[in-house]
Amino acid sequence: xxxxxxxxxxxxxxxxxxxxxxxxxxxxxxxxxxxxxxxxxxxxxxxxxxxxxxxxxxxxxxxxxxxxxxxxxxxxxxxxxxxxxxxxxxxxxxxxxxxxxxxxxxx
Amino acid sequence: xxxxxxxxxxxxxxxxxxxxxxxxxxxxxxxxxxxxxxxxxxxxxxxxxxxxxxxxxxxxxxxxxxxxxxxxxxxxxxxxxxxxxxxxxxxxxxxxxxxxxxxxxxxxxxxxxxxxxxx
Numbered sequence: 001x002x003x004x005x006x007x008x009x010x011x012x013x014x015x016x017x018x019x020x021x022x023x024x025x026x027x028x029x030x031x032x033x034x035x036x037x038x039x040x041x042x043x044x045x046x047x048x049x050x051x052x053x054x055x056x057x058x059x060x061x062x063x064x065x066x067x068x069x070x071x072x073x074x075x076x077x078x079x080x081x082x083x084x085x086x087x088x089x090x091x092x093x094x095x096x097x098x099x100x101x102x103x104x105x106x107x
Numbered sequence: 108x109x110x111x112x113x114x115x116x117x118x119x120x121x122x123x124x125x126x127x128x129x130x131x132x133x134x135x136x137x138x139x140x141x142x143x144x145x146x147x148x149x150x151x152x153x154x155x156x157x158x159x160x161x162x163x164x165x166x167x168x169x170x171x172x173x174x175x176x177x178x179x180x181x182x183x184x185x186x187x188x189x190x191x192x193x194x195x196x197x198x199x200x201x202x203x204x205x206x207x208x209x210x211x212x213x214x215x216x217x218x219x220x221x222x223x224x225x226x
Contacts, residue, residue, distance in 0.1 A: 001168070034212040036152075043201055043219050044152065049212035087152055091211035095167040096142075096154040 006099035012107040019075040021102045023088035031067040032092035039084045109134035111202050111217035125189040129202030136160050140205040141185045145198040192224045
């Protein structure tokens with residue numbers, strides 16, 4: 001199985017801050033990396049697919065980079081609605097695997 | 108706009124089989140991969156497996172011997188069966204659509220349904 005790690009596991013930030021979350025795969029996965037946002041009591045929401053493609057309807061302050069083994073999710077200017085947990089997920093090979101998540105909360 | 112809805116018993120006894128169904132509305136089940144994902148209380152996401160609309164399946168090896176995913180195209184539904192459940196299978200279960208054209212990203216999710224394993 002491909003193992004996914006994320007850092008940091010949590011972070012505190014203020015509205016307007018630039019936030020970067022890192023995800024690392026245990027082997028090269030090309031562009032098969034997706035990012036999801038999950039708020040408490042809600043299903044995950046796809047933000048970024050194929051490492052850097054913005055899902056329709058997602059604000060442009062979200063961006064992703066890759067490919068390979070190291071990926072980042074960047075929020076250029078954190079908004080109040082962005083406080084949530086973020087997961088990366090590889091879809092290069094089954095079993096699809098998720099990172100452990102990064103919780104973004106209010107400083 | 109495609110919507111997914113999971114349904115099934117919220118309480119299952121240990122050693123029994125958990126059965127959930129996901130109804131797809133607003134679109135066809137054809138041409139996509141249909142996944143089940145679970146999330147134990149307070150924990151992260153685990154992919155259980157998927158089924159292609161034509162019936163091909165892939166399962167997580169950690170659960171493979173206990174999992175069956177099936178599809179009913181006539182009802183626009185797909186289902187999950189997880190046998191020999193224990194308390195460790197207590198989780199929020201989600202169904203989701205994966206699109207090969209989107210690098211198999213899961214772009215549509217159901218709201219989730221909680222299943223508790225307890226006697």
